[in-house]
Structure formats: structure tokens, C-alpha cells
Amino acid sequence: MADRRRLGVIFGGQSGEHQVSVVSAQHVLAAARERFDVVPIGVTTTGAWLTPEETQRQLDREDEAFRKTLELPGAKGLLARPEALSSLRDIDVAFPLIHGTFGEDGTLQGLLELAGVPYIGAGVAASAIGMDKALMKRMFRQAGLDVVDHIVVRSTQYRSEADEVAAAIETSIGYPAFIKPANGGSSVGISKVRSKEDLPHAFCAAFQYDRKVLVEQAVEAREVECAVLGNDDPQPSPLGEVTYTREFYDYEAKYFDPNTKLVIPAELPQDTVQHIQDLAVRGYRAIDCSGMGRMDFFLTRDGDVYIDEVNTVPGFTPGSMYPALWQHGGLSYGDLIGRLVELALERHRERRRG
Numbered sequence: 001m002a003d004r005r006r007l008g009v010i011f012g013g014q015s016g017e018h019q020v021s022v023v024s025a026q027h028v029l030a031a032a033r034e035r036f037d038v039v040p041i042g043v044t045t046t047g048a049w050l051t052p053e054e055t056q057r058q059l060d061r062e063d064e065a066f067r068k069t070l071e072l073p074g075a076k077g078l079l080a081r082p083e084a085l086s087s088l089r090d091i092d093v094a095f096p097l098i099h100g101t102f103g104e105d106g107t108l109q110g111l112l113e114l115a116g117v118p119y120i121g122a123g124v125a126a127s128a129i130g131m132d133k134a135l136m137k138r139m140f141r142q143a144g145l146d147v148v149d150h151i152v153v154r155s156t157q158y159r160s161e162a163d164e165v166a167a168a169i170e171t172s173i174g175y176p177a178f179i180k181p182a183n184g185g186s187s188v189g190i191s192k193v194r195s196k197e198d199l200p201h202a203f204c205a206a207f208q209y210d211r212k213v214l215v216e217q218a219v220e221a222r223e224v225e226c227a228v229l230g231n232d233d234p235q236p237s238p239l240g241e242v243t244y245t246r247e248f249y250d251y252e253a254k255y256f257d258p259n260t261k262l263v264i265p266a267e268l269p270q271d272t273v274q275h276i277q278d279l280a281v282r283g284y285r286a287i288d289c290s291g292m293g294r295m296d297f298f299l300t301r302d303g304d305v306y307i308d309e310v311n312t313v314p315g316f317t318p319g320s321m322y323p324a325l326w327q328h329g330g331l332s333y334g335d336l337i338g339r340l341v342e343l344a345l346e347r348h349r350e351r352r353r354g
Helices: 020-032 050-057 082-090 109-113 123-133 131-143 155-162 162-172 194-207 249-254 268-287 321-328 332-352
Strands: 006-012 035-041 092-094 151-153 177-181 191-193 212-217 220-231 235-243 262-263 291-300 305-311
Touching: 006 020, 006 082, 006 291, 020 035, 020 050, 020 332, 035 050, 035 082, 050 235, 092 109, 092 332, 109 123, 123 131, 123 235, 123 305, 131 212, 131 268, 131 305, 151 155, 155 162, 155 194, 155 212, 162 194, 177 194, 191 194, 194 212, 220 268, 220 321, 220 332, 235 321, 268 291, 268 305, 291 321, 321 332
Parallel strands: 006 035, 006 092
Antiparallel strands: 151 212, 177 191, 177 212, 220 235, 220 291, 235 262, 291 305
């Protein structure tokens, strides 16, 4: 049909969440074909862009789920094959589905802004803040939202002052604690530490993914999530809870452990549900998010609620928390994609008008 919009799904990328991004994109491409002309645009693990035809050939390979990677030997970086970028001229809306760095952190959004292409999700600033856990938590605190105690450690600081860093952790955070890259997702590079002896290995793992690392107090709490949808009038979804049997919600627990469950709706009193939904919208607005965002919280036995983070490009398989929450709220997977396209076009029109 001539009036069908062309939806470019951009996925893959250089972060440790490459395989997760591919899985999200496969589901979006399949579901969106009912109402859009879909254009698959892959980015390899070395940052080279693929043409839609090359991307489709790689998608057609039979690979185990969460094991497929996009590759192009000898091609590295955005400028390796500038001709592949021409696919952006042929789409009406982009759906950035690159999780993590060089996709969820404002860099891809900036490219789409320069190209004048409407895109789904948060803008440049909100994406950058939402990706950097240190900046994000600072914004949350300024908005009056409670966050777990934490400190920020940079790689140069740790190399020259390891003993001082260890002392600061013991006095201000305590054990157990989590050490995580400031910029990252899917629990990649995260370690739980119980003593000073655990620090070197944990910092080494985290610094593989970022020069800036968070050391965060471990709290015993339920992990509750809320999906937020919208631009200037964001709406919260019903709440969901993540339950797992591993020691913490690591990469294995998120994608491979059959004992991990998404409980929807979360079994909580209505006043607690409304309180967390209100906090979710406040956190969303605190970083000027738009389109979509999954807001994650800790709920302690005493009823204290801490906002953990926002995911501006959340997992997007039909079983992922963000679309599953909206499906419980009455919005199907396909309708959710359609709504996100509408929000992207609305935001693009507002920016042009401004």
C-alpha cells in the first residue's frame, strides 16, 4: 500500500548487549510488518553499518537465540561503509533498538537528529543521562527521588588510589555492595562484592566496559518495574516484579535461567502501586524522557522505595517486561509499536515547529 510508512529498525551495535538487541529487533520486525514496510538496518559488533539486504541475509542465518551476531570482516566504524547510511534516506521513522553504548546513549539519536529522521524513544540528552547511571541518579536526587547510596570511581583514580577507594567503600557504602559500569546494561560487567578482597576482580570486570564505575550499596528488596509511555503527558503501566533464584539479577538470570519469572501484575497493595507509578512518571520527567522508558525500583520490607534506573531502550521481545506490562494494560505488542511510531512523529513535528 502506498500510504504505509517505512519503519527502519536499527539494531546490533558495539556494546555487550549486541545479541540482546538482535533478538529484540527480530521480534519487532516480525510484528511491525502487519502495518509498516519494515527496513532492517544492522550494525556490526565493530560498528560498521550494513545495508538492509546484507542485514536480512545475516538475520536469515539459523543461530541459537541470544547467540546471533552481525559481522562484516574488515569493516570497522561508522565511516567504513558510508554507502550503507543511505538507507536512512528511505525510511519515514527509525526505531533505534541498539541497547547500551553507541545506541542507547544519545550517539545514535544525535546522528538521526542530524539526518532529520524521526525516531522512537528519548532524545539526545535524555538518552545520554539515562545511560549514565551516575548522572541519572544525580538527576533523580535533584528531583527529590530516593536512590540507593553509592559512590563513583574512575579507572585512573582506582589505579593510583586503590587503598583509598577501598577505605571509602568501607566507610560510606559497606558490604555487600555492587560494582557496575556507569554506562551499560543487561547486568554486563556487574559484580557483587562482600569484602575488600573482592574489589580488584570486580573493578577489573567493570572497567572493561566503562572508565567510570558505580559502587552501590546492596539492599534486600523486591525488584519492581513500571513501563512509561508518552511524550509531554507520560502514562504509567501496571507494575511488574522480577523474581529469580540466582544471587542477583545478572545476565544469566535475565536471559537463560528458567527460574527467573516476570510477575505481572506485581502483587502489591493499591496505594503502593499508585505511589510507584507516580515515582515512575516523576523519574521519567526528571531526565526529560520521551516515547518510552522502563523505570526500575527497589521496594524494601519496610516499604521504602528507591528508584534504581531508567532504561530508555528496554528489551523489546513480546516476553520482555516493557511490552508485557503494556499488554497487561490492554495495549498489544503490535499496537504498542504503532503508538511509539505516532509519538516519534509527534515529537519530530514539535521540534520542527520549535
